[in-house]
Amino acid sequence: MSKNLQLYEFWCNKISLTNSAEFKSTSIDVLIDKLKETTGLKFDQYQRQFIEKRISFRMKNLKIDLYQDYIEYIRKNPIEVDLFLDKFTINYTYFFRNLSVFENFEKFIKFYVKSNKKEVLKIWSAPCATGDEPYTLAMILDNLKKTNTNFPDFKIFDSDIDTNALKIADEGIYGEYAVHEMPKHYLNAYFSKEINELGPKFTLSNDIKNKVEFIQEDIIREHKTKNVYDVIFCRNFFIYINHHARENLL
Ligand SMILES: C[S@@+](CC[C@H](N)C(=O)[O-])C[C@H]1O[C@@H](n2cnc3c(N)ncnc32)[C@H](O)[C@@H]1O
Structure with a gap:
């Protein structure tokens, strides 16, 4: 197989993987592992849907689309760990609630x-x-x-x-x-x-x-x-x- 054909196949595989649900779920797992490691929070104790919603809420605020970019952002801005935790916890409450x-x-x-x-x-x-x-x-x-x-x-x-x-x-x-x-x-x-x-x-x-x-x-x-x-x-x-x-x- 020519080198160009090999390269072409490599990129085709990469693109179809990037678009697949499998790739997306793998990369959110990597992000969750990173957050687990840096925050010390036991994410596996929370409802999966709740964690995903909080991550997506935070990424939207930062105008970040890809999980990998958010991991990189956390690496460059360690303060983000505290800011993420701040938004992760939902403090809604009031006196005499119910x-x-x-x-x-x-x-x-x-x-x-x-x-x-x-x-x-x-x-x-x-x-x-x-x-x-x-x-x-x-x-x-x-x-x-x-x-x-x-x-x-x-x-x-x-x-x-x-x-x-x-x-x-x-x-x-x-x-x-x-x-x-x-x-x-x-x-x-x-x-x-x-x-x-x-x-x-x-x-x-x-x-x-x-x-x-x-x-x-x-x-x-x-x-x-x-x-x-x-x-x-x-x-x-x-x-x-x-x-x-x-x-x-x-
Ligand atoms: C919606 S408030 C509930 C407040 C109050 N009990 C009420 O009903 O109005 C939920 C709180 O859970 C806290 N929280 C989330 N995970 C926690 C954990 N693992 N340990 C202690 N507090 C936690 C959040 O910081 C947030 O303040």
Whole structure:
């Protein structure tokens, strides 16, 4: 076979491979391996479709079309690993998200403290994102403690993998959307309102902030405390992870 013919066949094979689904799936696997190695995240615990959507979202933002180019981009810009992780985690949350859950929690906990004598109630909220869920629980318990003399003390522990979300939680300052479902008496009792050029800002009281301890961790891998909890909240997370990771976490 002539050298030119050999070269022609080589490129024909390459083009048909490049266009095939097999090539595309091989190269996203390589990218996922690269991300696994650089982020330390166990991607195989998440739903495959979820991972692919997050990768494609990030690549679209960067106007990168090919997985190989994104791998090269990560190699040249190591900061991209943090930026990818930042976009990978979906921090959507707000105070009193699904109000009836918290109404039921309040009914349950009143009943629970009557039948279980506790000095300190311990609650774990995981993952907690920007803190809206654990602070909601802290306000409900604080309100119960103020109105019931025998109500026990409480401590809330919260985990999330995302350091940026935890930073917001630690600051305890929120915009209008975060508090849109919050019953007015909680807003008035536990927040101070300030209006600046970006709109209203709501700052949570230190009394509530002090009841909550944030832990940065991958909850599929570990939990850093040895606490035994009275109640565990784990909401809007199972949808992202696969069957095996769900079993492990449970
Ligand atoms: C949609 S928020 C849920 C917040 C809250 N539980 C709620 O229902 O409003 C999902 C959170 O899961 C966190 N997350 C994703 N993977 C995680 C992991 N392996 N370990 C801990 N947190 C994780 C994300 O950072 C994000 O803040």
